[in-house]
Amino acid sequence: MTPLAGYLILSAMLFAIGLAGALTRRNAIIVLIGIELMLNAANLNFIAFWRFSEHPEALTGILFVIFSIGVAAAEAAVGLALIISIYRHYKTTNVDEVNLLKG
Amino acid sequence: MxxxxxxxxxxxxxxxxxxxxxxxxxxxxxxxxxxxxxxxxxxxxxxxxxxxxxxxxxxxxxxxxxxxxxxxxxxxxxAPEKSVFSLSWIWGVLVTLAVFATLVWAIKHSFVVERETSVTAPEANVQQIGQALMTRFVLPLEVIGLLLTAALVGAVIIAMKEESVKAKIEDGRSKMDEPANPSSILHPPSSRGGQR
Missing domain, CATH: 1.20.120.1200 (NADH-ubiquinone/plastoquinone oxidoreductase chain 6, subunit NuoJ)
Incomplete structure (x- = not known):
């Protein structure tokens, strides 16, 4: 059986990759994908801690992840709608060029 | 492993x-x-x-x-011709390395990583999850339903906003054009520009 540290390290690596993508890429869609990856890394931590907890019958980790997936789906829908709206206005999705709050 | x-x-x-x-x-x-x-x-x-x-x-x-x-x-x-990475990518890489190093340090020095899993796998079937959702977690369930509804309505409004506003403005302008600018009907613009 893989120890808890293996899952935590995997989650930390996924979080770092998502953070690197969100901070370094130009395209707003890739930035959003990086944020999704970070949310998924947090979910993996919840599941791993639930599996290795002393009271797994409470189901807290699993239910937190289910709610987290719901919030992430809402975030993806609103984020992609914002990107489409920005693209209509600026004709670009490059986050380096979108530097005004006022159109 | x-x-x-x-x-x-x-x-x-x-x-x-x-x-x-x-x-x-x-x-x-x-x-x-x-x-x-x-x-x-x-x-x-x-x-x-x-x-x-x-x-x-x-x-x-x-x-x-x-x-x-x-x-x-x-x-x-x-694919774009230019670089796909942002202008300030070096700072992003530095921040990422710092975050990753902190996470690994915290995992290595934590006491929970020594914990072994229980021999019997924990039960988490759909019946138990459904009962928990309907009893202990019923308020978060309702809130997440409200959040999803609001988010999807908001996403539709954000994604269609600019077009409908522009269409309304142009609609109003075309309605206003006819009574406010009757000279265009009475005097067609001549090529010599005598009207101006």
Whole structure:
């Protein structure tokens, strides 16, 4: 059986990759994908801690992840709608060029 | 570390790195779908079957498709000629390395990593999850339903806003044009510009 540290390290690596993508890429869609990856890394931590907890019958980790997936789906829908709206206005999705709050 | 976990971990990390570094956005979306599937396999390995299947349903089925739609609607399908990385990418890399080092340090120095899993796998079937959702977690369930409704209505409004406002303005302008500018009807513009 893989120890808890293996899952935590995997989650930390996924979080770092998502953070690197969100901070370094130009395209707003890739930035959003990086944020999704970070949310998924947090979910993996919840599941791993639930599996290795002393009271797994409470189901807290699993239910937190289910709610987290719901919030992430809402975030993806609103984020992609914002990107489409920005693209209509600026004709670009490059986050380096979108530097005004006022159109 | 068991071989199945190692295979799944390497696949997930490789897919995530590919999603963040590939130039073509459609390839990125496909790679992120593979990473989501790898995460779902990890959940199944951790005996959380319901969450694993939910992950496939929501992320691979809905979010990945939504991302592909956004890519196609913004004409991001073709790879850019310039660099795909931002101007201040070096700072992003430094921040990422600092965060990763902190996380690894915290994991190495934590006491919970010594904990062994219980011999009997914990039970988490759909009946138990449903009962928990309807009793102890009923308020978060209602709140998440409200949040999803509001988010989807908001997403539709944000995505269609500018066109409808522009159409309304042009509609109003074309209605205002006719009574406010009768000279264009009475005197057609001459090529010599005598009217001006």
């Amino acid at each position: 068991t071989p199945p976990f190692a295979v799944i971990a390497v696949l997930t990390i490789a897919a995530a790195v590919a999603a963040m570094t590939l130039r073509n956005l459609v390839h990125s979306a496909l790679a992120i779908a593979v990473a989501f599937i790898g995460l779902a396999a990890t959940y199944l390995q951790l005996n959380a079957q319901f969450v694993g299947l939910t992950q496939i349903l929501v992320y691979v089925g809905a979010v990945a498709i939504l991302i592909v739609f956004a890519i196609l609607l913004t004409r991001g399908g073709e």
